[in-house]
Every structure is written in C-alpha cells, then in structure tokens.
Amino acid sequence: MAESDTTNTEATPEGDLDRLLGDLRALAGDIESCAVLSGDGDLLSSSHGPGVERDRVTAMLGALAGLARRAAREEGRERAAQLRIQTQAGNLLMVELEGSATLVAATAPEARVGLVLYDMRNARREIEKAIEGGRKS
Amino acid sequence: MKKLFRGFLLVGTLAGAVVILKGYLGRSETAGEEAVQIIFQDGSTRSLSSNTVEGQEFTDIARKVLEIGV
Numbered sequence: 001m002a003e004s005d006t007t008n009t010e011a012t013p014e015g016d017l018d019r020l021l022g023d024l025r026a027l028a029g030d031i032e033s034c035a036v037l038s039g040d041g042d043l044l045s046s047s048h049g050p051g052v053e054r055d056r057v058t059a060m061l062g063a064l065a066g067l068a069r070r071a072a073r074e075e076g077r078e079r080a081a082q083l084r085i086q087t088q089a090g091n092l093l094m095v096e097l098e099g100s101a102t103l104v105a106a107t108a109p110e111a112r113v114g115l116v117l118y119d120m121r122n123a124r125r126e127i128e129k130a131i132e133g134g135r136k137s
Numbered sequence: 138m139k140k141l142f143r144g145f146l147l148v149g150t151l152a153g154a155v156v157i158l159k160g161y162l163g164r165s166e167t168a169g170e171e172a173v174q175i176i177f178q179d180g181s182t183r184s185l186s187s188n189t190v191e192g193q194e195f196t197d198i199a200r201k202v203l204e205i206g207v
Contacts, residue, residue: 060201
C-alpha cells in the first residue's frame with residue numbers, strides 16, 4: 001500500500017485537506033490510505049503525487065462513484081451516502097460529502113470497518129469546510 | 138460393556154470430525170467472501186454479492202484500487 005503524503009500542511013485548501021486526512025489516519029489506525037475525490041472527479045487529496053498512479057486511482061474512483069450513482073438511481077434514490085466494498089485484498093470505503101465529493105479510505109481485510117466508517121463520518125464536516133474554503137479562494 | 142465403549146468412542150470421533158470440518162469450511166467461506174454494501178441517505182441499504190454482474194463491477198475495480206492504494 002502507498003504511504004500517505006501528509007507533508008504538505010501549509011495553509012492552503014490542499015494543505016488543509018492533507019492535514020485533515022493525516023489526522024483521520026492517526027485517529028483510525030485501521031485506515032491504510034485515504035483520499036478525497038471532488039464532484040467533478042478530480043482527486044483533491046491523495047497519498048499519490050502527480051503521475052500515472054494518481055491518474056489511475058482518479059479514474060477508478062470516478063468509475064466507482066459512477067457505479068454507486070447508477071445503483072442509487074436504480075433504487076429511485078438521488079445518491080448513495082456510503083459505500084463499502086469488501087474484497088479479499090481489503091475494504092474500500094466511500095462516504096459522500098457535500099457537493100457530490102467523496103471521502104475514500106482503504107483498509108486491510110481484518111480492519112474494524114464499522115469504527116473506520118464512524119471516524120470517516122465524524123471527519124466529514126471538517127473536510128467539507130476545507131473543500132468549501134478551496135472553492136472560495 | 139467393551140462393545141458399548143467402542144460405540145461411544147466411534148460416535149465421539151465422528152462428532153468431533155464433523156465439528157472440525159464445519160469450522161474449517163466456515164472459516165474459508167468468510168475469508169474468500171466479497172460483497173458490496175450501499176447505504177442511501179434515508180438509511181436504507183442495498184447489498185450486492187460478488188456473484189452478481191453488478192457486484193462484480195464494484196469488486197473488480199476496488200481490488201485494483203486496493204492494490205495501489207488511494
């Protein structure tokens with residue numbers, strides 16, 4: 001798994017997001033890596049620097065968000081609030097944020113997923129504020 | 138008496154073997170299980186098994202994401 005780059009903690013919206021994701025990882029030890037995807041499908045914060053891996057992750061997370069939206073439409077709902085994908089390689093967790101942005105976290109298969117989702121929901125408000133700050137500036 | 142004791146021993150051995158086999162099968166089922174759970178804003182849930190085409194779409198992409206991390 002990739003290690004999170006939380007060194008960019010300067011007072012910018014990106015720096016705020018990186019710091020908040022670093023805090024979330026420190027709080028929920030079961031999270032191996034986490035990211036924020038904007039409603040437009042851009043990766044606002046991630047453990048990967050610019051490059052091929054980041055582009056691949058962005059495309060795949062965008063595809064998953066699209067699948068979740070399609071599943072919600074099939075159920076007659078506007079959108080999904082939370083998505084948990086359990087695989088043999090681990091769990092991929094997605095929590096919907098304001099403005100159709102998404103908070104994503106990856107964990108090992110044996111992680112306490114309920115606890116991780118609880119911490120992700122608690123961090124949601126601060127992350128939404130940081131994204132909102134980024135839009136205004 | 139000796140015959141009865143042998144009978145008990147045989148039944149006990151069989152019961153033990155069944156319990157061990159059941160535990161082993163149950164454990165491997167859980168380890169290999171793949172599933173998708175979607176929770177909507179009204180609190181309702183939709184579960185998709187990876188046996189379904191729709192569920193497999195999610196798990197295939199998620200597996201690749203987990204390989205390289207987010």
